[in-house]
Amino acid sequence: MATGKSELLNGVADQAEARGLTVLRATGLRAERRTPMAVFGQLLLNAGRAEGPRDLPERDGLARPEQGELRETSATRVEQLLDDARFTAMLRDPDYEREEHVRAHVMRSLTTALHASADGRALAILVDDVQYADIPSLQCLQHVMRELRAKPLVIVLGLRTGPRAERPMFSAELLRHPRLTQLRLVPLGERATAEMLREHLDEATARRLAPDVHRVSGGNPLLIRALTHDILAHRPPTDPSLSALHALTVGDAYRQSVLSCLHRGEDSVLAVARGLAILDDAASDTILAGLLELDHETVTLSRRALESAGLAEAGTFRHPLARTAVLDDLTRDDRIDLHRRAADLLRRGGAEPPVVARHIVAAGEVTDEESLDVLWETATRARRDEDVSLAIACLQLADQACPRGARRSEILAELTRCVWRVRPSTVGPHLRALRSAFDEGWLAEQAVPALLAGLLWQGRFDEAAEIARKCQGAYEGTSAVSAYLGAGAVRTTYPVLRERVGADNWPAPHGTADVVTGRGSDPRSRAGAALNTVLTRGVDPGAADLADAVLQGTPLNDANLEALTCSLNVLIYSDRLTRAAHWCDALLREATKLGGPGWQAPLSAVRAKIALRQGNAGDAVRYAVNALAWMTPLGWGVGIGSVLATLVSAHTAMGQYDQAMTYLDHHVPDGLPETRYGLELIHARGQLYAATGRVRPALDDFLTCGELMTRWGIDQPALIPWRSAAAEMHLRTGGEAEADRLVKEQLSKCGPGQSRTRALTLRVLAEVAGLRRHHHALHEAIEELEECEDRLELVRVLGALSRSHHALGELGQARMMARRAWRIARDAQAEALCEQLLPYGDGDVPAVERPTGHGESCPSEELTDAERRVASLASFGHSNREIARKLFITVSTVEQHLTRVYRKLNVSRRKDLPHDLLADTAC
Known part of the structure; x- marks a missing residue:
């Protein structure tokens, strides 16, 4: 199909005419294959138009016609002969070759007329698509071959091969002819493809695109021309020369040419092409034969025909658009x-x-x-x-x-989870379906948690509470619903739900010890128990270890996403920020590879929270903005409160107060203030008010956090250190006694492992205690911060220490601390903290000491991991002996590392070491 038969016949015709031959042409048409004398009639009528009517002379070697026939030589006579032949043929079976369709004397007269049209010159008879020729015409052609075999005559027949032998008797007769020459056309090679492209494209573009054009077209000239048209039709207006075009454009011309090839071919080939399009990779010959109701051999031959035509290769279409075109044609x-x-x-x-x-x-x-x-x-x-x-x-x-029942309940629940992952904003109809099923009484208990999770996420707490109460009597056993409500994640994230359901109807949560010993062994129960322990009883090393174990052994999927985010939050609240960042980055990479906004958005939000607690305000903004981009506000539900809180706090730390205020004006669900995410946003708003001098509104926000956390039973400074924040506001208004009470109360709640929370509490305690009692608390705070790497809090502690030295007249120490704090704040993009440090450095603001011009790499990038770890600890004031003990190396090794670090960073003193190395140091 479409491999150039017509082009070859055109070339033969041009050469024959150039050499003085009389050329007669005809084309077989599928629609006329049962029309008697359709092809032979074309030859005779073309001869009449070319030469006009003339007498038919007597020729040597021909049977001499009757005297009356010689006189009637006009075109009318030819028409009469054709009518005679048609009449006889109409009485025969149009598909049966074994009987005579045209009488012998009529064939002789028609042969004479045909030869006479040459007017003494050599004759060329060209018939294209002879497989569609009618039987009477083929019998006349056979007669011409026999009667004129001694005459100057060439006959060229264009035949398309296919799975079925067309007109087998005529083909067999051809094979017996002594002067038969068969030319089998094959697809063009890559070099010939490039030659065809050069007719319309420049040399460089043709050579560049030839491999792809040949691969897609299979060397089919028709498809090559179609692809050339697509290339020219899609050329960019800014580059009409196509010099920048490196990729092949496959478009509508190719699609139409594919259909043209198929519709010009045999019905069985078209049918097999459709079968291939339907079955795709599953298209074996056996399946195709059963699907199309064809015999196995026909299917095999049809697939070969598709491959020889350049449409298919190894049983599949060469280009997806070919398959699409075939499917669309159905x-x-x-x-x-x-x-x-x-x-x-x-x-x-x-x-x-x-x-x-x-x-x-x-x-x-x-x-x-x-x-x-x-x-x-x-x-x-x-x-x-x-x-x-x-x-x-x-x-x-x-x-x-x-039908309605347990199985459909399971299907609905699973469908809701899948839709939430890829299109969270469109989960509403599926939640309504679950709710309707529950109201109608056929929703299985196992599907209720999916309904509750969706309602809670959207802030519809009254509906969720109503369903939870009804579940107590709706099912014989309420293990699934009880397990969901008793999970620590639900209890601590939506504490208002417990109030509305009632404490008597609320299942008791699992403790960390319970899940470690076997109760609730699934990841969600284990992570929820760890989170509940941290937020209700305080930071527990066992809970953090359990969360780490969940992260190590739980794959990322829809069912485990909540368990993984809970575990990350446990590590965050336990101040294991480096570990949390490690796991969150790994999960984010996996979520990005697998896809799904429902995964990437919440993980990006958690990563932003980690970055903020590490003191990386710029990174926190970047992750949080990405989180908002992954999902619409409707898809975020009440969870948007956590993202907005991170953005407000990060912009506040960076001194970008107007930007922080815009996020406070963001539309949020009505139920947000009744969630843990709402607490985070209230606290962030208080931080913004405090930074902009609105002390009373800030204090109100911090006290509101305290009231809600106390009422909900999650009053732990690891979540929100509202007491120290409120104490700072009391100090501004002269309430030293109340500040002292709050900060000491918070210090008593700081358990082991809460390095970050304890450090910020010690800083505020030092502020409350007075200048002469500053140093011990502040130095202790610095030691705590080495464990969690919160750079912003370290800046605040160093700033407080600088102010203390400044007030005592120790200006050199004040400048040293301020300079150190300023560098860290600058690296963390905390402009507001930088400005606060200027007075205590006596205006001696350090210049940027590490140039990173265009094309230059940062010197710190040249450090080895070991040098980076040593330099990081040294920048925090550790002695060489302390560094050696922490890293389990000798003091001599520490000295050697520091010598190389000083040389690479071009510094001469320990205090000049940059603090941004800290983020790259493992705990």
């Missing part, structure tokens, strides 16, 4: 019918469920229970293989076909 009913039959054939043939399910989904109907099983199994595998789109398609169709 009517909707035909396409659905083929998919339905394909699903049935593949299922009976033992194909894998995902292969069968794609056809069930395409057909859009579930015919039996077995098809429902296939859809569910495929959805399960698709979720495991991260093909969420296929999972959603299967679940949606299964939901439509499945």
Whole structure:
């Protein structure tokens, strides 16, 4: 198909005419293959138009016609002969070659007329697509070959090969002819493809695109021309020479040419092409034969025809657009019918469920229970293989076909989780379906947690509480609902739900010891128990270790996402920030690879919170902005409060108060203040008020946090250190006694391992205690900060220490501390803290000491990991002996590392070491 037969015939015709031959041409048409004398009539009529009517002279070697025939030589006579032949042929079977369709004397007269048209010159007869020629014309052509074999005559027949032998008797007769020459056209090679491209493209572009054009076209000249047209049609207006075009553009011309090839071919070839498009990778010859109701040999030969035409290769289409074109060419009913039959054939043939399910989904109907099983199994595998789109398609169709009951409940719940992952803002209809099923009384208990989770995320606490109360009597056993409500994540994130359900109806949460010893061994229960322990009883090393274990042994998927984010929050509240950053970065990489805004958004939000607590305000803003970009506000639900809180706090630390205020004006769900996320936003707002001098509103926000946390039973400074924040506001208003009470109360709540929380508490305690009692508390705070690496809090502590030295008249120490703090604040982009440090450095602001001009690398990048660890600890004031003890190396090794660090960073003193090395140091 379309490999250049017509082009070859055109070339023969041009050469024949150039050499003085009389050329007669005809073309067989599929629509005329049963029309008698259609092809031979074209030859005679073309001869008449070319030469006009003339007498038919007597020729040597020909049977001498009757005297009356010689006189009637006009075109009218030719028409009469053709009519005679047609009349005789109409009495015969148009597809039966074994009988005579044209009487012998008529064929002789027609042959004479044909030869006479040459007017004594050599004659060239060219017939294209002879496979569509009618039998009477072929019998006349055979007569011409026999009668004129001694005459100057060339006959060229263009025949398209296919799975079925067209007109086998005529083909056999041709093979017996002694002067037969067969030319089999093959697809063009890459060099010939480039030659065709050079006719329309410049040399460089043709050479560059030739490999891709040849790969897509298979060397088919028609497809090469179509691809050339697509290239020219899509050339950029700014580059008409196509000099910048490196990728092949496949468009509508290629699509139309593919269909043209197929529709000009045999019906069986078109049918097999459609079967290939439907079955795709599952298209074996056996399945194709059953789907199309063709014999195996026809399918095999048709596939070869497609490959020889450059449309297919190794059983599949060479380009996806070819498959799309074939599918689009089918009517909707035909396409659905083929998919339905394909699903049935593949299922009976033992194909894998995902292969069968794609056809069930395409057909859009579930015919039996077995098809429902296939859809569910495929959805399960698709979720495991991260093909969420296929999972959603299967679940949606299964939901439509499945009757009400436990199975449909499970389908609805799973569909809700999948949709939330990829399109969180569109989960509303699925939640409504779950709610309707619950109200109608057929929602299975196992699906209720999915409904509750969606309602809570959207801030619909009254509905969630109503369902939770009804569940106490709606099911014989309430293990699934109780387990969900008793999880620490629900209790600590939505504490208001417990108030509305009632303490008597609320299941008791698992403790850390319970899950370690075996109760609630699933990741969600273990992570929830660890979070509940940290937020209700205080930081517990066992809870942090449990969270770390969950992160190590739990894969990222829809069911485990909540457990993983809970575990990350446990590490955050336990001040294991480096460990939390490590795990969150790993999960973010996996979420980015697998895709899904429902994963990337919450993980980015957690990463922003980690960066903020590490004192990296710029990174916190970047992660938080990314989190907001992954999901719309509707998809975020009440969780948006945590992201906004991070943005407000980070911009406040950077001195960008107007930007922080814009995030406070962001629309939030009504139920946000009744969640843990709302607490974070209130605290962030208080920080902004405090930074801008609005002491009373800031104090009100901090005290509000305290009231809510106390009422909800999550009053732990690891979550929000509201007491120290309120104490700072009391100090500004002269309430030293109340400040002293609050900060000492918070210090008593700081358990082991709370390095960051304890450090900021010690800083405020030092402020309350007075100048002469500053130093011990502040130095202790610096030691605590070495464990958690909060650079912003370190700046505040160093600033307080500088102010203390300045007030005592120790100006050199004050400048040294201020300079050190200023460098850290500058690296953390905390402009507001930089400005606060200027007075205590006596205006001696350090210049930027580490140039990083265009194309230069930062000197710190040249440090080895070991040098970086030593330099980081030294920058915090550790002695060489202390560094050696912490890193388990000798003092001599520490000295050698520091010598190389000083040389690489071009510094001469320990206090000049940069503090941004700290973020790269492992705990």
